[in-house]
Amino acid sequence: xxxxxxxxxxxxxxxxxxxxxxxxxxxxxxxxxxxxxxxxxxxxxxxxxxxxxxxxxxxxxxxxxxxxxxxxxxxxxxxxxxxxxxxxxxxxxxxxxxxxxxxxxxxxxxxxxxxxxxxxxxxxxxxxxxxxxxxxxxxxxxxxxxxxxxxxxxxxxxxxxxxxxxxxxxxxxxxxxxxxxxx
Numbered sequence: 782x783x784x785x786x787x788x789x790x791x792x793x794x795x796x797x798x799x800x801x802x803x804x805x806x807x808x809x810x811x812x813x814x815x816x817x818x819x820x821x822x823x824x825x826x827x828x829x830x831x832x833x834x835x836x837x838x839x840x841x842x843x844x845x846x847x848x849x850x851x852x853x854x855x856x857x858x859x860x861x862x863x864x865x866x867x868x869x870x871x872x873x874x875x876x877x878x879x880x881x882x883x884x885x886x887x888x889x890x891x892x893x894x895x896x897x898x899x900x901x902x903x904x905x906x907x908x909x910x911x912x913x914x915x916x917x918x919x920x921x922x923x924x925x926x927x928x929x930x931x932x933x934x935x936x937x938x939x940x941x942x943x944x945x946x947x948x949x950x951x952x953x954x955x956x957x958x959x960x961x962x963x964x
Contacts, residue, residue, distance in 0.1 A: 815849060815856040820936040825854035827928040830862025835921035837875055837913055841866070875913065882916025 814822075829848040833841045841863045849859035866874050883890050891905055902909075 809846065809850065810856060812850075812853075814853050818855060820933055822853070822855045823858060823936065824929045824932040825852050826856075826858035827862060827932045828852075828925040829854055829859040831865065831928045832921045832925040833859070834863045834865040835874070835878065835917050835924060837878070837917050875917070878916035878920050879909065879913045880916065881920055882912030882914065885915055885919060886912050888912050 810816075826849060829852055830845055833845040833848060836844070838844065842860050845859045845863045846856060849856045880890065882888070888908075888911070891908055894901055
């Protein structure tokens, strides 16, 4: 991953510490290891963020922050990736997780009525929750592993690509210098 690209869009710990409303987080974000952008910290942050995004729980960002603290990965990326499940994508993602859960458990799929109400959801909750939780956990684990491996491979490719580019530039520069001396 291009470190400079990520650094451009990442918040700085000092800006967060200076904001009045976020001062209570100062002890949590004081660890400089939570702000590193290394292959390991970014890959683990993607795993934590994607895992937490797939869970049908409230306060996903808090869980992601605690996960980042426990795994010592990049805090900002972990929290930011939770927004994969935003109000627009959440129904589709959680319905997909529910369908995966029903497939794994062999449970029948509950068809939604023409008008979905909170009353209908409350009545169906005992039937919906087990497949939703199982499907969400399976999806979260799978996507966390894929994200971690994918980021590590992309990072490695990017580094080797930059090395090859630098080597080519050095060869071209050397060839120009040799050509000037031959003239």
